[in-house]
Amino acid sequence: MAALDHGWPIVHSVGDIVVKAGFVLDTRTIEDYELVYFPVGTDTVYELLGKPYVLDVPCFVFTRPDERHLYRFGGEKSVRHLFVHFDYEALRHADVRLISLLHGSAVHPVRHNSLIPGLIRQMLSIAGKQPLHWKSRLSALLAAALEELGASADLPPEDAxxxxxxxxxxxxxxxxxxxxxxxxxxxxxxxxxxxxxxxxxxxxxxxxxxxxxxxxxxxxxxxxxxxxxxxxxxxxxxxxxxxxxxxxxxxxxxxxxxxxxxxxxxxxxxxxxRHIAAALDTESPYGASRHIVVNNHIK
CATH class of the missing domain: 1.10.10.60 (Homeodomain-like)
Known part of the structure; x- marks a missing residue:
């Protein structure tokens, strides 16, 4: 296994695969972490440590090292899924930002307006073209996706x-x-x-x-x-x-x-x-015409 970088995830592989209907990826364990994105719901079943999850809505599946799992892909039609295999010291050391990924559910429904599908697709695009500094860009995008996923996992179900x-x-x-x-x-x-x-x-x-x-x-x-x-x-x-x-x-x-x-x-x-107009914005959670100070570096 590659040595871990202290700041960023190390991406091992990425993929965008369409699997034939009814295919079974038999019980296995992996040495690294895997994040899988299913763009549409099917009757695919992900089984983790003997517990089955039906992936009937667009979702992410997060698998941790040494966890026994299998996939029984839907039998009605081919199933597309995008995946990233990686290692990340922040996960190995149970960083508080990602703690819900380590102890929460392995399956996370895609929330409305989630950034994560776009981040994963951008990773695939960069990996396919391999421009200058492409590996570090993959690491940065994956780190953002994992933080978003960890934060959304702590929220109440979106249906509510x-x-x-x-x-x-x-x-x-x-x-x-x-x-x-x-x-x-x-x-x-x-x-x-x-x-x-x-x-x-x-x-x-x-x-x-x-x-x-x-x-x-x-x-x-x-x-x-x-x-x-x-x-x-x-x-x-x-x-x-x-x-x-x-x-x-x-x-x-x-x-x-x-x-x-x-x-x-x-x-x-x-x-x-000076040209900002006041606006009543009930759509976005942060409100329109707003300047947000993130780090107050001026003393």
């Missing part, structure tokens, strides 16, 4: 999000429409017809955070749009998005964003942001 109760959807819209007001969770819950306790429980299960945290996030997103506009002071913005005073807003913003609100405003004085 797709079936979000209309009361929760309406509550989110109500928050957005009344951000500047003295808005309480009790008041929001009344709009749904549910008790405070029931509303909080269903909201958290559907959205992945408490109503209180969701309200704060919406207020900070609105504040960031106003800060990018550059026409208001921190005090004015604090009141406009529903904070009782400037100090509370500044303290909350610093705690959750890791940067002072005044520093954020200063960063947004860059001419590129």
């Amino acid at each position: 999000a797709l079936q979000m109760p209309i009361q929760i959807t309406n509550a989110m819209a109500y928050m957005e429409e009344h951000l500047a007001e003295d808005l309480t969770i009790e008041r929001i819950a009344r709009q749904t017809g549910w008790s405070h306790e029931h509303f909080t429980r269903i909201f958290r299960a559907s959205v992945g955070m408490t109503p209180k945290r969701a309200l704060v996030e919406q207020r900070l997103r609105r504040a960031e749009q106003l800060m990018m506009n550059g026409q208001s002071s921190v005090k004015q913005i604090a009141y406009e998005v529903g904070f009782g005073d400037e100090h509370h807003f500044s303290k909350t913003y610093k705690k959750l964003r890791g940067i002072n609100a005044s520093d954020y405003i200063e960063r947004c004085r860059n001419p590129i942001f």
Whole structure:
């Protein structure tokens, strides 16, 4: 086995294979890791340590070293699958970012708008053309795919999000429409017809955070749009998005964003942001017209 690189996965092989209907890849173990992508659901069965998984939706299968497994490919039609064999020190050492891949389910349904299929296809494209530095590019793409897969494995089943109760959807819209007001969770819950306790429980299960945290996030997103506009002071913005005073807003913003609100405003004085228009975006999880500081390297 090749020596492990300390920073990146080492890709051993990649492939895009169409298997004849009914083929059985008999029980085996492998020395490295394997990530397999099935673009469509079939009646293919993946059996791991005696436990069968029917791959009836688009999915990823993650197999770890020395795990006994087999594939019984669907009998109705040929089955296409893309795969990567690799080793990765971060997995060998149970890196916390990837822990769900080591102890969670081996089969992961493809989530809506997942980046991973595109990353795997790009790996196949690069491997086929073998341009300059192609091996390091494969490693970088695979590292990104594994982090995405590990993060998505920790999320609740996507079906639950797709079936979000209309009361929760309406509550989110109500928050957005009344951000500047003295808005309480009790008041929001009344709009749904549910008790405070029931509303909080269903909201958290559907959205992945408490109503209180969701309200704060919406207020900070609105504040960031106003800060990018550059026409208001921190005090004015604090009141406009529903904070009782400037100090509370500044303290909350610093705690959750890791940067002072005044520093954020200063960063947004860059001419590129002078033409930004405020936008109500309910489609993307991060919100439109938003500049996100990742590492605050300026002291």
